[in-house]
Amino acid sequence: MFETFSKAPQDKIFALMAEIAADDRPGKIDLGIGVYKDDEGNTPIMSAVKKAEERILKSAKTKSYIGVAGNKAFSKAMVGLALDDAVPADRVRAAQAPGGTGALWVLMQLLKRGNPDATLWVSDPTWPNHKPMAENVGFTVKTYPYFDPETGKVRFEEMLKTLDGLGTNDIVLLHGCCHNPTGANLTPEQWDQVIASLQKTGAFPFIDLAYQGFGDGLEADSYGVRAVGGVLPEVAIATSCSKNFGLYRERVGCAMVIARDVAQADTANSQMLNIIRSAYSQPPDHGAEIVRIILEDEELKAEWKAELEAMRTRMVENRQKLADAIRTRSNSSDFDFVAEHRGMFSLLGLPKPVIDRLKTENAVYMLDDSRINIAGLGDERIQRLADAIVNATR
Ligand SMILES: Cc1ncc(COP(=O)(O)O)c(C=O)c1O
Structure with a gap:
C-alpha cells in the first residue's frame, strides 16, 4: 500500500x-x-478567554456528546456577530465546525453536492489552503484578478470584469475582510459593485470571514458579509474564532448558509449535518463553549x-x-x-x-x-x- x-x-x-x-x-x-x-x-x-475557561471548569457537568451541529448557542451567537440583523434569522442555518478551515471544508462539500459541475473562483493570490481544499473536494478552481504587486492595491476593474463574465455554474470565494495574504481589501463601494455583479450573473457568493475585528473593527469588517447577505438570496459563510478570540488550537469556527426561504434553509442544513456526520461526526466543544460564554455575557x-x-x-x-x-x-x-x-x-x-x-x-x-x-x-x-x-x- x-x-x-x-x-x-x-x-x-x-x-x-x-x-x-x-x-x-x-x-x-x-x-x-x-x-x-x-x-x-x-x-x-485573552483574559476574557481565561475567565470563560474558569467558568467552564467550575460549572461543566458532562463531557457527553454535543451533537452533530455542535454547540448551538455558540452558532447562534456567531451568526449574530457576523450578520447582526442584516438577514432574517429563519433563512440562516449554522453549524459549529473545527476552525475556519473546518467550516470552509463543510461548505465546500455542501456546494459540491448542490452543484457538482460548478467552478470555484478564488482571488489571485489567496490563502494557500483554498485551492488544494477545493481541488480535494473535486472542484475545478480558477482565479480572478485581485492584487497588483506594483501598487499594493486591489486591481478592482479587472476583478469586476472577470466576475461580470461568470454565471450560475460559478462559485466566487471572497475574503470578508483582512485579505490573506495581501492585506488589500475591498471598500464598501467596491463590495456594492461586486454584489451588483453577482446579482446580475447569478454566480454563488462564498465568504471566508477569518479575521473579523482585525481590520477596521468588528462592525466595519462585517460590511461585506452583511451587504452580500442582505441582498443576495443564497450565500455560504465560513467564520473562524482562531484569530479574534486567539483560540487557534481549540479549532473553533462556524459554517453558515443563507437560503432563499425557510424550507430550503432546512434542507441545506440537513445536508450540512449529513456531511459532518460522515466526516468527523461532531466538532470539539471546549473552544466553542468559551466563545458562547463570552458572547452571551455583557461584561465578558x-x-x-x-x-x-x-x-x-x-x-x-x-x-x-x-x-x-x-x-x-x-x-x-x-x-x-x-x-x-x-x-x-x-x-x-x-x-x-x-x-x-x-x-x-x-x-x-x-x-x-x-x-x-x-x-x-x-x-x-x-x-x-x-x-x-x-x-x-x-
Ligand atoms: C483566509 C483564511 N481563511 C481561513 C483560515 C482558517 O483558520 P482556522 O482554521 O485556523 O480557524 C485562515 C487561517 O489562517 C485564513 O487566513
Whole structure:
C-alpha cells in the first residue's frame, strides 16, 4: 500500500517555521506564520478567554456528546456577530465546525453536492489552503484578478470584469475582510459593485470571514458579509474564532448558509449535518463553549471587545510605523501601501532574490510570496526590518 506513495509537498508555512527554528542567529525576525503576536513575540491567551475557561471548569457537568451541529448557542451567537440583523434569522442555518478551515471544508462539500459541475473562483493570490481544499473536494478552481504587486492595491476593474463574465455554474470565494495574504481589501463601494455583479450573473457568493475585528473593527469588517447577505438570496459563510478570540488550537469556527426561504434553509442544513456526520461526526466543544460564554455575557463580551480592539489598533500602528520607517530611509513612498492595508498581513511584492537576501544577510524570514505578518513586530524590530528592506531593495 504505502509503497505506492511519493512524498506529499510540505505546507510552505510549516516549512518556513522549521527553517526559522533552525536559525540560531540572535535577533532573527519571524514574519511568517499567521498568528497574532505581542511586542515580545508571544501569542497570549485573552483574559476574557481565561475567565470563560474558569467558568467552564467550575460549572461543566458532562463531557457527553454535543451533537452533530455542535454547540448551538455558540452558532447562534456567531451568526449574530457576523450578520447582526442584516438577514432574517429563519433563512440562516449554522453549524459549529473545527476552525475556519473546518467550516470552509463543510461548505465546500455542501456546494459540491448542490452543484457538482460548478467552478470555484478564488482571488489571485489567496490563502494557500483554498485551492488544494477545493481541488480535494473535486472542484475545478480558477482565479480572478485581485492584487497588483506594483501598487499594493486591489486591481478592482479587472476583478469586476472577470466576475461580470461568470454565471450560475460559478462559485466566487471572497475574503470578508483582512485579505490573506495581501492585506488589500475591498471598500464598501467596491463590495456594492461586486454584489451588483453577482446579482446580475447569478454566480454563488462564498465568504471566508477569518479575521473579523482585525481590520477596521468588528462592525466595519462585517460590511461585506452583511451587504452580500442582505441582498443576495443564497450565500455560504465560513467564520473562524482562531484569530479574534486567539483560540487557534481549540479549532473553533462556524459554517453558515443563507437560503432563499425557510424550507430550503432546512434542507441545506440537513445536508450540512449529513456531511459532518460522515466526516468527523461532531466538532470539539471546549473552544466553542468559551466563545458562547463570552458572547452571551455583557461584561465578558465588553472585555473581549476591548482586548480585540487593542490588538487591532496595535497592528494598524505597526503598519504606520513600518511605512514611516521605510519612507524616512528610502525617501520614497514605495511602501506606503503597508499603512493602507488591513489585517495581519501585507504582501510586499518583493522578488525572490530580495527575499533570499533578507533571510541570509539579516535573518528576516517571510513567505516566498513576500507576505509579512505585521503583528509580530515590536518597535526595535520595525526599525531593523526597515533598514533591511531598504538595503535589500536599493
Ligand atoms: C483566509 C483564511 N481563511 C481561513 C483560515 C482558517 O483558520 P482556522 O482554521 O485556523 O480557524 C485562515 C487561517 O489562517 C485564513 O487566513
